[in-house]
Amino acid sequence: MANIRDVARLAGVSISSVSNVLNNKTGQMSEQTRLRIEQAMSKLNYQPERAPVPDKNVQKKIIGLLVPSIVNPSFSALAYSVDLSAREYRYRVLLGNSYRQDNEEAEFIEDMFSHGVRGIIVAASDIRKTHFVRAAEKGMMIVSYDNHYSDSMAADHRVFDSVSMDNIAAGRIAAQHLIECGCKYIVFATESALTMGRSHKIDGFLTVLRNYQLPIKHRVIEGKARSEYGDTEMFELGLTLVAEILALTPRPDGIVAINDALGIGLMVGLRKAGVSVPADISIVGIDNIFLSGLADPGLTSVMPPRAEMAQVMVERLISRINNGAIMPDEFLFPPTLVCRQSVKTKAS
Amino acid sequence: MANIRDVARLAGVSISSVSNVLNNKTGQMSEQTRLRIEQAMSKLNYQPERAPVPDKNVQKKIIGLLVPSIVNPSFSALAYSVDLSAREYRYRVLLGNSYRQDNEEAEFIEDMFSHGVRGIIVAASDIRKTHFVRAAEKGMMIVSYDNHYSDSMAADHRVFDSVSMDNIAAGRIAAQHLIECGCKYIVFATESALTMGRSHKIDGFLTVLRNYQLPIKHRVIEGKARSEYGDTEMFELGLTLVAEILALTPRPDGIVAINDALGIGLMVGLRKAGVSVPADISIVGIDNIFLSGLADPGLTSVMPPRAEMAQVMVERLISRINNGAIMPDEFLFPPTLVCRQSVKTKAS
Numbered sequence: 001m002a003n004i005r006d007v008a009r010l011a012g013v014s015i016s017s018v019s020n021v022l023n024n025k026t027g028q029m030s031e032q033t034r035l036r037i038e039q040a041m042s043k044l045n046y047q048p049e050r051a052p053v054p055d056k057n058v059q060k061k062i063i064g065l066l067v068p069s070i071v072n073p074s075f076s077a078l079a080y081s082v083d084l085s086a087r088e089y090r091y092r093v094l095l096g097n098s099y100r101q102d103n104e105e106a107e108f109i110e111d112m113f114s115h116g117v118r119g120i121i122v123a124a125s126d127i128r129k130t131h132f133v134r135a136a137e138k139g140m141m142i143v144s145y146d147n148h149y150s151d152s153m154a155a156d157h158r159v160f161d162s163v164s165m166d167n168i169a170a171g172r173i174a175a176q177h178l179i180e181c182g183c184k185y186i187v188f189a190t191e192s193a194l195t196m197g198r199s200h201k202i203d204g205f206l207t208v209l210r211n212y213q214l215p216i217k218h219r220v221i222e223g224k225a226r227s228e229y230g231d232t233e234m235f236e237l238g239l240t241l242v243a244e245i246l247a248l249t250p251r252p253d254g255i256v257a258i259n260d261a262l263g264i265g266l267m268v269g270l271r272k273a274g275v276s277v278p279a280d281i282s283i284v285g286i287d288n289i290f291l292s293g294l295a296d297p298g299l300t301s302v303m304p305p306r307a308e309m310a311q312v313m314v315e316r317l318i319s320r321i322n323n324g325a326i327m328p329d330e331f332l333f334p335p336t337l338v339c340r341q342s343v344k345t346k347a348s
Numbered sequence: 349m350a351n352i353r354d355v356a357r358l359a360g361v362s363i364s365s366v367s368n369v370l371n372n373k374t375g376q377m378s379e380q381t382r383l384r385i386e387q388a389m390s391k392l393n394y395q396p397e398r399a400p401v402p403d404k405n406v407q408k409k410i411i412g413l414l415v416p417s418i419v420n421p422s423f424s425a426l427a428y429s430v431d432l433s434a435r436e437y438r439y440r441v442l443l444g445n446s447y448r449q450d451n452e453e454a455e456f457i458e459d460m461f462s463h464g465v466r467g468i469i470v471a472a473s474d475i476r477k478t479h480f481v482r483a484a485e486k487g488m489m490i491v492s493y494d495n496h497y498s499d500s501m502a503a504d505h506r507v508f509d510s511v512s513m514d515n516i517a518a519g520r521i522a523a524q525h526l527i528e529c530g531c532k533y534i535v536f537a538t539e540s541a542l543t544m545g546r547s548h549k550i551d552g553f554l555t556v557l558r559n560y561q562l563p564i565k566h567r568v569i570e571g572k573a574r575s576e577y578g579d580t581e582m583f584e585l586g587l588t589l590v591a592e593i594l595a596l597t598p599r600p601d602g603i604v605a606i607n608d609a610l611g612i613g614l615m616v617g618l619r620k621a622g623v624s625v626p627a628d629i630s631i632v633g634i635d636n637i638f639l640s641g642l643a644d645p646g647l648t649s650v651m652p653p654r655a656e657m658a659q660v661m662v663e664r665l666i667s668r669i670n671n672g673a674i675m676p677d678e679f680l681f682p683p684t685l686v687c688r689q690s691v692k693t694k695a696s
Contacts, residue, residue, distance in 0.1 A: 004485045005507070015507055016675045019487075028673070062442070062463065069428065071638065076424040080417065083445050092459055094410070095443045097431050111440055115408065137352045139367075159353070159363055235642050268644050290419065291639065294583050296616050325376070327364045 002044035011040035061089070063317050064112045064120035066096040066105065073289040074259070078123060078145065081310035089318055098125060106131040112140065119317035121145055126195070127160055136160060141320040143313045146197055158328040161316045165304035166332045167197045171204025173337050174256040174284040174302050179212060182346050183254030183282055186214075189241050189266060190258040191234065192222040198258055201286060205256055221245055238265020242273055253281055254343075260285035260292045263299050267342065282343040286335075298340030305333050350392035359388035409437070411665050412460045412468035414444040414453065421637040422607070426471060426493065429658035437666055446473060454479040460488065467665035469493055474543070475508055484508060489668040491661045494545055506676040509664045513652035514680045515545045519552025521650050521685050522604040522632040527560060530694050531602030531630055534562075537589050537614060538606035539582065540570040546606055549634060553604055569593055586613020590621055601629055602691075608633035608640045611647050615690065630691040634683075646688030653681050 004022075008015045013033060020026060021037045040046070065082055067075035083093050094117060096108040105122075109131055112120055119141035122132065127144040136142050136159040143161040171188070178186045188205045190198060202220055209216045223241050225233040238257065245252055245266075257263030263285030267277050277283055277297060285292060288303035312331055320326045352370075356363045361381060368374060369385045388394070413430055415423035431441050442465060444456040453470075457479055460468055467489035470480065475492040484490050484507040491509040519536070526534045536553045538546060550568055557564045571589050573581040586605065593600055593614075605611030611633030615625050625631055625645060633640060636651035660679055668674045 003481070014675055016673055020673060060463065061459075065443075070418065070424050070431070071421070071428045073419070073421070073424075076418050076421075079443065080419045080445060083418070083443065090459070092463065093443050095413075095427065095431065095441050097428060111409075111438070115410065115440065133351075232638055232642060264642065268642070271644065290580055294580060294612065294616070296619065325364060325368060327362060 002046045004046075006044055007037065007040045007046050010044060011037045013037060060116045060118075061091045062094050062115065062117050063091055063314065064094045064096060064108065064117050065123070066098055066108050066120060066125070067123045068100050068125070069097050070095060073261070073291055074287050075123060077289060077306055078310065081306045082121060082314060084307070085310045085314040089314065091314070091318065100125075102129065102131070105129070109135045109140065113138070118321045119143075121313050121317070122160075124195075124197075127162075133159060139324075141317050143316055145309070145313060158330070161313070161320070161328045162330045163309050163313050163316075164197065164332060165309070165335050167200035168204040168207070170286050170302045170304075170335045171201035171206075171256065172208050173204075173335060174201075174286060175205045175208035177284055177300070177337055177339075177343065178254035178256065178282055179208065180346075181254075181282060181343050185250050185252050186219070186254035186256065187245060187248070187252045188220045188256045188258070189238070189245065189262060190220060190222045191237060191262070192224050201256075201258060218248075221248075232261075234259055234261035235265035235268075238262040238267075239269040242266060242269030246270075246273060246275065251281075255281060255283045257283060257285045259287050260289045260299055260301050263301070263342075264291060264295050267295060267297070267299065278342050278344040284337075284343060288338050292338075292340065295342075297342050300340045300343045301338050302335045303338045304335050309333050350394045352394075354392055355385065355388045355394050358392060359385045361385060408464045408466075409439045410442050410463070410465050411439055411662065412442045412444060412456065412465050413471070414446055414456050414468060414473070415471045416448050416473070417445050418443060421609075421639055422635050423471060425637060425654055426658065429654045430469060430662060432655070433658045433662040437662065439662065439666065448473070450477065450479070453477070457483045457488065461486070466669045467491075469661050469665070470508075472543075472545075475510075481507060487672075489665050491664055493657070493661060506678070509661070509668070509676045510678045511657050511661050511664075512545065512680060513657070513683050515548035516552040516555070518634050518650045518652075518683045519549035519554075519604065520556050521552075521683060522549075522634060523553045523556035525632055525648070525685055525687075525691065526602035526604065526630055527556065528694075529602075529630060529691050533598050533600050534567070534602035534604065535593060535596070535600045536568045536604045536606070537586065537593065537610060538568060538570045539573050539585060539610070541572070549604075549606060566596075569596075580609075582607055582609035583613035583616075586610040586615075587617040590614060590617030594618075594621060594623065599629075603629060603631045605631060605633045607635050608637045608647055608649050611649070611690075612639060612643050615643060615645070615647065626690050626692040632685075632691060636686050640686075640688065643690075645690050648688045648691045649686050650683045651686045652683050657681050 004015055004018050008018045018037055021034060026034050070076055086093050098104045121143045123145040143163055146164050188202055206216050221241055221244055223237050225237040257266055263283050266283055270277055275281055285299045285301040288301040292299035292301045352363055352366050356366045366385055369382055374382050418424055434441050446452045469491045471493040491511055494512050536550055554564050569589055569592055571585050573585040605614055611631050614631055618625055623629055633647045633649040636649040640647035640649045
């Protein structure tokens with residue numbers, strides 16, 4: 001069967017010219033050229049393919065996904081899992097980067113409404129902001145990922161679904177693992193801007209110290225990242241926290257990092273300072289990005305079940321889009337520990 | 349101004365119940381509850397916000413972006429830049445992961461048509477496949493990113509825009525840099541499946557060897573990655589190529605890696621083998637992912653101007669959507685070298 005390229009070749013014209021004839025845009029074209037193209041079409045018995053006309057009555061099978069930055073490995077992993085889950089329902093994912101800017105968030109919502117999108121996943125933003133609340137009131141189905149949700153909201157006054165890792169458990173698992181592996185003096189390294197998820201991780205960490213009757217003062221080492229949404233800021237923060245950690249007396253033998261990027265930065269900084277991981281200091285990260293498997297040593301990390309979380313988020317959105325009577329709910333997922341090489345074993 | 353939450357609170361019901369009254373879904377509701385809600389609304393003088401009705405006649409300001417996998421840092425960086433450029437035109441980006449599967453690519457195209465999307469960017473796929481050609485013939489504007497384009501196609505028979513880094517220059521710059529820094533015996537490490545972009549990089553590399561009248565035999569060391577689209581396969585391939593490279597006589601003192609992930613894998617493998625980078629072997633990667641700045645030592649890399657390339661891709665799509673007479677064209681972007689610590693300096 002002849003295609004548009006064959007017609008163009010036979011008529012000795014460009015494909016655009018053939019396309020213009022097909023679309024009746026022949027204003028700029030000589031009569032001679034137009035005729036030559038039409039003759040070529042007829043000679044080749046060319047049947048132009050027509051684009052399927054989008055059916056305007058079909059419900060738009062698109063969900064929105066708003067992340068701080070897709071370059072952050074934690075969010076590209078999320079986008080990947082959300083896309084896989086959405087594909088099962090033949091939904092597509094419209095991506096937005098908020099760069100943690102309010103106006104970008106608000107514009108994203110506005111655009112979702114104007115594109116007829118009825119459900120969005122908002123990752124790691126403060127969901128209580130006015131533009132999110134108003135969007136929910138106007139009928140946008142919203143799932144908040146990674147818990148910047150107010151706990152205090154009574155169940156029947158929720159306007160968003162909330163899906164997150166059990167961050168208290170994450171902090172607890174990380175601290176518990178270090179202590180079980182023989183660490184005596186552990187600290188928690190974090191960005192100083194505390195979201196709810198971060199506070200919960202610290203709570204979990206401190207609970208373990210209390211359980212073991214360890215002192216809990218001065219155990220949280222924090223610093224300010226140059227910016228919060230970038231690709232390398234958390235890593236750089238890890239690098240800069242090394243000096244402060246090494247200056248502590250007694251020197252810590254175990255560190256929980258609020259996220260893996262910060263943990264990898266700590267490892268690089270410690271190596272530069274001549275401190276061996278895990279022989280001198282053990283490290284556990286939280287969120288298990290793929291980089292942690294590539295680091296040397298591999299970073300032990302607390303892993304959220306991202307694929308299952310994505311599945312629930314997508315299912316909730318689609319169910320609620322199809323049935324407005326379903327009430328928003330809260331979903332907490334238990335994390336698990338992925339052991340690599342950054343924690344000394346008891347024998348060593 | 350009262351909001352839906354205030355109404356729910358006053359009426360002592362859930363927000364969903366208020367929402368049901370607003371949407372006339374009161375079938376399951378007691379008459380008493382409905383009345384209580386209506387009274388609360390009137391007492392609070394509540395004016396429900398209405399979602400803006402999407403205007404079906406407005407052209408959908410969405411472009412599609414199809415990548416092998418968003419988890420691959422090279423493609424998440426691309427998605428970031430494309431989103432930034434698209435936002436300047438108030439366009440949104442609909443993301444697809446092809447997982448390098450033909451059926452996923454074909455379904456993506458199908459979905460783009462049914463959503464009324466008229467322009468897509470296809471990254472790192474063989475654009476000559478039937479589903480892409482037919483989509484272009486049906487009027488989908490397509491930009492092919494990262495050159496898997498047939499060179500042989502005459503300018504006026506192009507159906508796609510093609511935007512890529514000048515891969516020949518990339519291979520040349522990497523090899524030239526190693527030689528200028530004093531390397532005597534350099535090799536090129538690559539995945540064995542050769543796309544056009546990969547072949548071009550090797551061509552550029554070999555050109556430099558010829559210019560310096562160095563032998564060109566057995567200079568391309570290749571291996572098969574377990575899978576091509578995953579997050580860690582290229583890294584793992586780098587790890588496995590180390591043994592082969594160290595077995596060469598004379599042992600290479602410089603390596604060009606086809607991409608940074610493979611280069612980082614090489615660096616980790618060399619360190620495990622007790623070989624120091626850059627003191628014993630220098631390494632240059634190609635594509636400059638952000639990880640390369642985080643690696644230890646930082647990986648010197650050849651950088652495509654991603655932001656500019658994204659800008660051109662988005663502009664081409666929007667221009668061609670608005671004016672079908674604009675002919676597809678080819679755009680080659682010169683890369684630049686980003687020097688970090690993985691190449692020895694001449695003094696050392």
